[in-house]
Amino acid sequence: MPEPSAQPAPELPSPDVGLDRAGPFLRGAGLEMTEISATRVVGYIDLGPDQHTPWGVVHGGVYTTAVESAASVGASTAVAGKGQFAVGVHNSTDFLRAMTEGRVDVEAVPVQQSSVQQLWDVRLTNAEGKLVARGSVRLQNVTPRG
Numbered sequence: 001m002p003e004p005s006a007q008p009a010p011e012l013p014s015p016d017v018g019l020d021r022a023g024p025f026l027r028g029a030g031l032e033m034t035e036i037s038a039t040r041v042v043g044y045i046d047l048g049p050d051q052h053t054p055w056g057v058v059h060g061g062v063y064t065t066a067v068e069s070a071a072s073v074g075a076s077t078a079v080a081g082k083g084q085f086a087v088g089v090h091n092s093t094d095f096l097r098a099m100t101e102g103r104v105d106v107e108a109v110p111v112q113q114s115s116v117q118q119l120w121d122v123r124l125t126n127a128e129g130k131l132v133a134r135g136s137v138r139l140q141n142v143t144p145r146g
Helices: 024-029 060-082
Strands: 032-036 041-047 085-095 102-113 117-125 131-142
Touching: 024 060, 032 060, 041 060, 060 085, 060 102, 060 117, 060 131, 102 131
Parallel strands: none
Antiparallel strands: 032 041, 041 102, 085 131, 102 117, 117 131
């Protein structure tokens, strides 16, 4: 009986991560990515009143969204050549410094990358280089169905 031939995994198209193509939720968070690779994602968010809680500070969900988004894009880039993408299975974000407005820089780097899962660390810093939030995201590498 002949052995089945291994079919190469289809390469997924790179996602369009620009804010102009994002849904309302991601546009509201405001993450602009300026560098994307399998080992580093860099971007920024210009924070202001649109992202405030009723108490006038930036909502922690903005930081959590940035952590998840940056890690997911980097992790998915790392496995795209195998026809896969990565989905978050755990996100832990710490909020360290309250902000009302200004730019935060976002940098995501992998801690561990395997054929099944990845772990990424993400740091958000203010204009003075002080840590505003940090997070880690564990992601599962998955193959699209169909």
